[in-house]
Amino acid sequence: MSPTTLTILAAGGQLILLLALLGAAHAPLGAYMARVYSSSHHTRLERGWYRVVRVDPDAQQHWRSYLMSVLGFSLASVLALYGLGRLQDHLPWDLGFTGLDPAGAWNTAVSFTTNTNWQWYSGEAAAGHLLQMAGLAVQNFVSAAVGMSVAIALVRGFARSGTDARIGNFWADLTRSVVRVLLPISVVAALVLVANGVIQNLDPHTAVTTMTGGAQHVPGGPVASQEAIKELGTNGGGFFNANSAHPFENPNPVTNLLEIFLILLIPTALPRTFGILVGDRRQGWAILGAMTGLLLVAIALTTWAELAGPGAAPQAAGAATEGKETRFGLAASALFAVATTGTSTGAVNAMHDSFTAPGGGVVLFDMLLGEVAPGGVGAGLYGMLILAILAVFVAGLMVGRTPEYLGKKIGRGEMTIVALSVLTTPAIVLVGTAVAVSVEPGLAGVQEPGPHGLTEVLYAFASAGNNNGSAFAGLTSGTPFYNTMLGLAMLAGRFVPIALVLALAGRLASQRSVPASAGTLPTHQPLFVGLVATVALVVVGLTFVPVLSLGPVAESLS
């Protein structure tokens, strides 16, 4: 079966519309965020908040102090969320659910604090409205803001010259990210979602009798408000188990496109902010170019795989429609899947387990690359900048100078940080997967033996280690083993890179900037864009080739 011309046209049209929307928002939002993070003005609301938490938003923090603030804030978030989960049956709006078990509460607390939003539970069957609103939705905002703050701190490292490793104020960055960027966009997006049929109430789940006499639970809840930030903050934790495949979260193709747009909005605008803050917009274009290059290739491959539907089952059925919403169709599911794994979102509008082997493989590879196409809010930018430094170092020597990026020399100290940071996620993913397929509790969760089962486990650890949160569905992960292991993977996958990135930011900020000359490696030309993408594919990708060949590759070729 080959896809009809019409479906290809529809897929292309949808992509062009998405790119046009993102393109229109890119420059204004990027410039707006640059102003937000460099302004010296505090709004009255912010000033009040700073007084409450007793911080001086104008004090420039050394990178260590910035990191301590990030870690302290995140620890407090984990504890608060753990408490909310454990004690939800003693609190209002519990909808009659019991408290979460210790391993489950730990997993959820870590998951939402690390912007992963891995969900071992079904939202509508385990989480009351208070946990959803005060716990999960709040973390959706602040965990995204933490990512943006760290990215901006790194950008400041590039932009500053010869300071004493001070890289801004975490509390100001965090507050502004929430108050000036995430909240306003979320409010507007939530209203649009409500207008399109996404629910927003505090009703309990109602049991109704259908016309045919059957019994059905109709869920209620503040869905639209959470849905908007779920996508905008690249969080991905669904109100319902079915996530964006649920009609109350994502009712029609318009909301579907809006949600994809929201997922990609901030990650694609941040390179602009970066370009403005380092004083050379072309640098921002280059980073964006590498991101979108990888993104478009992934979209093309996945869309092709899903539309062509290689493999025995889709060929027999006529199309790879299993596990996908007919409301959206194959192409929109493929687009959503690439957007959600190219960023750290992990929201899904189709079950990735049901994707064709090559399609699922691309989606998995997207995460394994470190989610830099275009990556989570903030995390994508700093991930790509780390890869850019790596590319500068490998190839930069070939122009006959000590490698430098944006006027900063990449010496021993910088390289140590970059090397460790490139090493972290592969280590987490490979070791985690290897342990899981070697021990009984790990193997117990695998639904299907053979290559597909390996892909399921690898996907889970890739998703957790890269703070994505999407699941391959087949894996039974709500066990103490997986809850603990994946929780550790999420924690390490989030905060080890953050610590390294902030240390790098401090080093760069204290380094004196070198002016560029004709002898400097140009980092704004298409050649460099291709180089960064290639380094990402070769250096990071090569690590996973062996395991991929036993998983999705073996499955694809069968």
Place this chain on the structure above:
Amino acid sequence: MTHTTLTQAPAPAGDAGSPRPPRRRPGRALTWAQVCSALPGALRGLDPRALWRTPVLLVVEVGAAATTVLAVTDPDVFAWSVTLWLWATALFAALAESIAEARGRAQASSLRATQQQTTARKVLAPLDTIGAATGLGDLPTTDVPSGSLRVGDVVVVVAGETIPGDGDVVEGVASVDESAITGESAPVIRESGGDRCAVTGGTVLLSDRIVVRVTTPPGQSFVDRMIALVEGSERRRTPNEVALNLLLTSLTAVFVLAVATLQPFAVYSGSRQDVLVLVALLVCLIPTTIGALLSAIGIAGMDRLVQRNVLAVSGRAVEAAGDVDVLLLDKTGTITYGNRRASALLPVGRVREAELAAAARLASLADDTPEGRSVVDLVDARFGVPDVVDGGWHLEGGGLPQGSELVAFSAQTRMSGVDLPLHPHVDPLVDPRVGPDGTAPGPRRIRKGAASAVRRWVGSTGARVPQDVAAQLAAHVDAVSRAGGTPLVVAEQVGDAPARVLGVVHLKDVVKDGMRERFDELRAMGIRTVMVTGDNAVTAQAIADEAGVDDVLAEATPEDKLALIRREQEGGRLVAMAGDGTNDAPALAQSDVGVAMASGTSAAKEAGNMVDLDSDPTKLIEIVEIGKQLLITRGALTTFSVANDVAKYFAILPAMFSGLFPQLAVLNVMQLGSPRSAILSAVIFNALIILVLVPLALRGVRYRPSSASALLRRNLWVFGVGGLVAPFAGIKLIDLVVSLIPGL
């Protein structure tokens, strides 16, 4: 005025201004003899203790040791072949470094020949009296071995003796043969005081007698340090080498992880892998190529500097040379020829240009200064060597007549010239100055010099210069000065008649050939050139424009130079400069790459981080290129090494798993013979590529000055794409051979 009778031949003084052809030390091609002589060193390099600092190679060796155990316990052709080639990989890596070191040692031994023990005549005197710089040579001396000399000791050296150590001449002047160090056979003058007082141990005194104060303890002279560097005994890793090694280590760690976790995945999939195969995969994936060649590249970079007669105190300095953003170049001797040269003849009044030319030529024939010779060169080039007798005062071939007297330049007269005798065969029809009666009015005197001095001389002969001629002369003199040149006024007097002004010779600073192109190249490389000169701003700018430098520091004092370097460095730029004088020392010390001239003072040599034995300041540009070439070679081989992995995966992974998943056989794009031959071929390729690239590592990647984008594009194409493609072909070819091994 001193008169010298010109009967002896002029002394053949060397032209300090002309560019010297670059001299290379011979024997650079890699020979089998070099490879063989490096083998023992390579075997020593296999000592695991020596490999702690290079984890890539340590992993190779540990892997080879592991497969040896496996091959012994479970012997078959495949196991032994893989083991053999893994050891070969380790050996080739050690060999690369050993070859580079052996070449360095060969270089060093030629330097060391100068460092033999000699006997020194040490002045015996209480230390506190040695401060005085006169009369030291008359003090009693005692013979001591040169190795026992300490800093501050004073020795006497007489003609024919070898100078026992590095030091400064404190008394006397002598010519020294420095060919042992520089390879330059012409002797050089060394004298106390001033900027030419430094002598190098191992050089030979040709004449006279000097008193030298030792400035470096034996064993720590510049040459000693350089020997230690090229031999590798004191080689420290440069910052960039350390950073690159870090990248290689982390890549190794990633692949160790990827291969170590592959076993659980294989077990899960139902196909436990041989440890032997996993080790083979690991060794193929880790960046062994660049890991093996990294130190060889560094040593070879130092070696290339020595070939160009430059000694560096550290590898760091060579690396910094590649990063230089600003070059400070002295005008005189670097950008322009050391001396001014005649460039134009400007006659005044009714004097013909040829007449002025002939007179200027005669006046300069015996003038052995470079300026004087340049006048002769100019006239001969324009009018041809005259063999027609000009008024009887010329000999055949353009020489001076017998009995001519040279009037040497003196600071008082500020003129020089020649007095020509009355020629015996004067033909009154030919020369108008001879009276119709055939009697000559007397001998002919020609003078050239500064305008005011010549005017005064002309006036002293009773001549009255006509108004228009005087105005024209003044205009010419002014124009020449404004163009950055020096006006040389020529006048003559015949017999006792009043003298007359003939015209002006334009002496100008002549920019060396090819300098403009050089600076254009540097600009393309992103390097800014600053010309430093003591000239006034107008003159300096005129020369700067002609040479095409980017910036000028005029009327420069040593302090100005230092301030300029600091200013550039504060802007984050790296500065390179060359210097020789003691007053250059602070600037040399401050600059990132400071090249001292071997002819300079020891203060300058101590302050800089390189010494050019040829004392050629233009060498700076070559040093920068060597630094860049070093970095490019590292980057190119790193890229090549990493790009190679793609093909190796295509060889090994299908071989490992096509038994389990037959569909993976599609990935066997090279159509390799069998799983075992595929794995073995990849291992063999991985080992051989090290050997293949050794010559490249030693020679350095070809470097032509161009912009960074052009360089990147070219090198990415050659080493990135080449690195992707080459192993596919290489592994396939090896597989064709390997498949023939029986029992594999």
